[in-house]
Amino acid sequence: MCIKIVCENIDYVEKFGDIPHPAKIRIGKILSKQRTLNTENIRLFLTHTDDTVKLTDCTRVDEAGLRQVGIYAPNLRVLELGFCGRMTDDALSLICQRCPFIDEMQLQGPFLVTDDGFSTIFQTFGRHLKRFSLEDSPKITTKSVLSIISACNPSSPVLGPSGKAPHDGLSVLRFVRCSSLEDTALLAMASLGCPLQQLDLVGLNEKSTTDNGVVEALAALGASLWCLDLSWNPKLGDATALAIPDRCPNIREVGLAGCVAVTNKGLVEMLESLNASMQDGDESRGLTKVDFARLPMGVVDDEVAGWIEKRCGAVLRLLNLNDAGAITRDALESLISSAPHLWSIDLSWVRCVDDEAIESLIETARELREVKVFGCNKVTDLATKRKWKNDEGSVVKIVGCEFE
Numbered sequence: 001m002c003i004k005i006v007c008e009n010i011d012y013v014e015k016f017g018d019i020p021h022p023a024k025i026r027i028g029k030i031l032s033k034q035r036t037l038n039t040e041n042i043r044l045f046l047t048h049t050d051d052t053v054k055l056t057d058c059t060r061v062d063e064a065g066l067r068q069v070g071i072y073a074p075n076l077r078v079l080e081l082g083f084c085g086r087m088t089d090d091a092l093s094l095i096c097q098r099c100p101f102i103d104e105m106q107l108q109g110p111f112l113v114t115d116d117g118f119s120t121i122f123q124t125f126g127r128h129l130k131r132f133s134l135e136d137s138p139k140i141t142t143k144s145v146l147s148i149i150s151a152c153n154p155s156s157p158v159l160g161p162s163g164k165a166p167h168d169g170l171s172v173l174r175f176v177r178c179s180s181l182e183d184t185a186l187l188a189m190a191s192l193g194c195p196l197q198q199l200d201l202v203g204l205n206e207k208s209t210t211d212n213g214v215v216e217a218l219a220a221l222g223a224s225l226w227c228l229d230l231s232w233n234p235k236l237g238d239a240t241a242l243a244i245p246d247r248c249p250n251i252r253e254v255g256l257a258g259c260v261a262v263t264n265k266g267l268v269e270m271l272e273s274l275n276a277s278m279q280d281g282d283e284s285r286g287l288t289k290v291d292f293a294r295l296p297m298g299v300v301d302d303e304v305a306g307w308i309e310k311r312c313g314a315v316l317r318l319l320n321l322n323d324a325g326a327i328t329r330d331a332l333e334s335l336i337s338s339a340p341h342l343w344s345i346d347l348s349w350v351r352c353v354d355d356e357a358i359e360s361l362i363e364t365a366r367e368l369r370e371v372k373v374f375g376c377n378k379v380t381d382l383a384t385k386r387k388w389k390n391d392e393g394s395v396v397k398i399v400g401c402e403f404e
Contacts, residue, residue: 077104078104183210196225206233223247237261240262251274287315288318302326322372386398
């Protein structure tokens with residue numbers, strides 16, 4: 001109730017005072033969702049005692065407002081800014097100079113920032129930077145990737161503000177919808193040398209991101225990877241799919257959504273190879289997340305579903321089979337019965353899904369939180385409007401219906 005009152009009267013608030021930091025983050029999320037966060041009230045979320053700032057929608061915050069991050073929050077360690085389209089090289093440079101302790105940075109939509117701005121990040125923080133995530137940035141190129149290599153790898157002399165490296169360099173690197181990155185950047189990335197645990201290369205340059213670049217990058221970086229997302233790169237095919245089990249022995253999460261050049265044979269051989277490296281009963285290396293959404297019709301079929309079931313089912317948490325229309329009811333039932341720990345599943349446009357399949361799924365997966373069934377014309381209101389609950393007593397969200 002108090003948080004609601006604060007959000008409704010944010011224009012009259014001069015200072016948060018001793019409000020708990022989690023409550024401040026929650027207020028920031030609410031204001032971002034309402035798009036009422038602006039240049040005037042962003043100051044409320046910035047103090048010298050804060051080590052985390054998470055503002056998911058900075059649409060109405062101009063360059064002067066973004067510069068306040070560097071001026072008023074010098075002790076930041078975690079910075080996440082969403083829809084920060086007014087961020088500039090100068091503003092980003094100021095933040096880097098004034099907030100020398102940042103080790104996790106996530107920027108979404110900084111379309112004005114160029115390679116010079118991004119290079120400032122890497123040259124300032126060096127090996128001190130643990131996580132870097134960049135989304136919707138068309139101006140970042142191979143030049144910035146080379147800056148990462150020179151500043152953030154374990155042998156780099158750039159140690160960050162403390163003068164000593166607190167870890168071995170980057171563990172999480174994400175580039176999402178950065179349309180100027182291509183094979184040359186991926187080939188350069190092969191020299192990074194960091195023990196990456198998560199690598200997301202989603203929606204890069206459609207014409208120039210190919211198997212050659214990705215396979216080379218995985219050959220160099222795959223040994224330590226746990227999470228890999230290569231979705232929405234239409235030229236990635238079977239060579240990439242087969243490189244995953246070959247180069248990523250510890251992989252737990254795989255995303256190949258929208259990789260339309262991948263074939264049914266490639267997926268089957270990939271899953272087969274992953275399984276071949278596991279001993280019977282060893283669930284420690286099974287995939288916990290599988291995203292095969294929006295692949296061409298027939299690529300995700302009963303055979304693929306069977307391989308997901310055999311080894312991934314026992315530990316699977318997140319499963320996306322959106323548009324896997326070739327899966328039959330029997331194969332789907334078998335897959336559902338093998339995955340008791342699912343949290344979220346997307347079965348949109350899987351036409352064999354009906355009310356009975358939804359009921360079977362919820363009865364089996366007692367930790368389930370969300371089911372998506374857009375385009376499933378056999379699912380009726382009896383399933384979508386019923387208040388299903390999991391073992392925690394939380395309502396399971398059934399999202400989508402025939403007409404959505």
